[in-house]
Amino acid sequence: MSPYHHGDLRRAILTAALDVIATDGPSALSLRDLARRAGVSHAAPAHHFRDRTGLLTAIAAEGHGLLAEELAGTTDLRDAGARYVRFARQHPAHFQVMFTPNLLHTDDLELTTARALSGAALTDALAPTAPTGDDPHARYARLAVWSLAHGFATLLLGHNLDRLLGDEDPEEVLRELPMFLLPPA
Template sequence: MSRAQSQPEKTRAPGRPYHHGDLRRAILAAALDVIAADGPSALSLRDLARRAGVSHAAPAHHFKDRTGLLTAIAAEGFGLLAATVGEVTDLKDAGVRYVRFAREYPAHFQVMFTPELLRADDLELTTARALASEALRGAVSAVPPDRRGGDARLAGIAAWSLAHGFATLLLSHNLDDPVGDQDPENVFRDLASMLFRSP
C-alpha cells in the first residue's frame, strides 16, 4: 500500500478538497451512530477511523483525544438546543422544543449532560452552553411573576427539571406505557400546564 493510500486524510490534488470530504463531520457522524446504538462508553477513536475509512491517527488531528471528540459533540448539541429553544418565548413551547430536541438528537443529549466525559473549560462548549442557558432563561423570564412565582431562577430550575426529566424518561423507554400512542409533545404540554397555569 502506498503512503498516499495509507493516509487519505492528507492526500489531495492542488486546488481540490480532500478526497474523503469533510473528515471532521464524518468522524462526528460515526461517533453519534455509536453513541446512539451503544452509549458513549463504546467510543473508540481507532474504531471511528475504521468506520470513516481513514488512518487510525486521523481523528486525533481534529479532536486530540476521546474527551475532545465528546466535548465537540456536546458543544454542537448545546448550539442546536439554543437554536431550537431560542425561536420561542412561550415557556411551554420552549419545553416542547426541548423534548423534541432530545428525541431528534438523542446521542447529543446523552453526552451533553454527562460532565465527567467533557473538557469543562473548552471555549466552544462553554459558549454554546451559555447560549442554550440564555435561551431557556429567556423563556422563563417571559412568564409573568404571578404565574411562576417571584424567583425566576427557581422557576427556571422547575421548568428545566420537568422538560429534562420527561425527555430522559422518554428516551430510556420508561414512559412507553404511560404515554402509549399519544404524541409525547402533547403529553409534555399537558404536564407543563399543570405546573405553569395560565390565568
Template sequence: MSTDRDASRDQTSYHHGDLRRTILAAAVDVIAAEGSAALSLRDLARRAGVSHAAPAHHFKDRTGLLTAVATEAYTLFADSLSEVTDFREQGARYVRFAADHPAHFQVMFQPGLYRGDDPALAAARERAARVLREGVAGLTTDGSGADAGDARRTGVAAWSLAHGFAALLLSHNLTDFLGGRDPEEAFLSVAEAVFGS
C-alpha cells in the same frame, strides 16, 4: 509504478473531504447505538476508512471528540429552543430535541465526558442557558413582584420538568402515559397541569 487503484486508496486515506464532520457523525451514531463508553477514535477511523491517527488531528483525543459532540449538541439545542419564546413551547422543543438527538442529549448532560472549559463549548452552553432563561422569565413576569430567588426556583422547576420528561421518554418509561400521543403534546399537557395555561 503507482496505479489508479493505489492513487484512489491514497486519496481515501489522506484526503477524505470533511473528515471532522464524518468522524463527528460516526461518533453520534456509536453513542446512540452503544453509549459513550463504546467510543474509540481507532474504531471511528476504521469506519471512515482513514488511518488510525487521522481523527486525532482534528480532536486530539477521545475527550476532545466528546467536547466537539457536546458543543454541537448545545448549538443544535439552542437553535431549536430559540425558535419559540414561550416556556411551554420551549419545554416541548426540549423533549423533541432529546427524542431526535438522543446521543447529543446523553453527552451534553454528562460534563465528566468533555472539557467544560473549552471556549466554543462554553459559548454554546451559555447561549442555550440564556435562551432557556428568557423562556422561563415569562413565567415570573406576571406582575406578582417575584424576586430573583423565586425566578431561580421557577427556572429549576421548569428545567426539572422538561429534563425529567425527556429522560423518562428516552428510557421508555412514558409509553403507557403517552398512549400513542406525540411526546410534545403530552409534555404540554403536563406543563399546563403544573404551571397553568
C-alpha cells in the same frame, strides 16, 4: 484507505460517533474504530480531536448549539418544554453527552460558549412569566421548568414512559402536564 484526503473528516468522525452513541452509548466510542468507519488512518481523528474526551466535548458543544436553535423563538413555557423534548428525541446522542460532565473538557471555550447560548435561550423562554433578575424565585422557576422537561426527556429516551404514553405525542403530553409552573398558553 486514504489517510489524509477526506472531504470533511471532522464531520465524518462526528457523525460516526453520534451513530455509535445512539446505538451503544458513549462508553462504546473508540477513535480507532471511528477512523476505520471513516476510512482514514487511525491517527487521523487526532488532527481534529485531541482525544476521546475532545470528541465528546465537540459533540456536547454542537448539541448545545442545536438546543439553542430549537429553543429560539419559543412562545411560552409549554412551548419551551415541548421543544426541549423534541430536541432530545431528534438528537438523542447529543442529549446523552451534553449533560454528562465527567465525559467532557468542561472548560473548553466552544462548549462553555454553546452552553451559555442554550442557557440564555431557556432563560429567554421563561422571561415572560418568571420573576426577573437574581431573585431566588426566578432561579427556582428556571430550575423547575428545566428539571421537568429534562426529566421527561430522559425518561422518554430510556423508554420508561412507553406504557404510560402509548400512542400519545410526548411533546403534547408535556404541554398538558398539570403543573403550576406551566400556566395556560
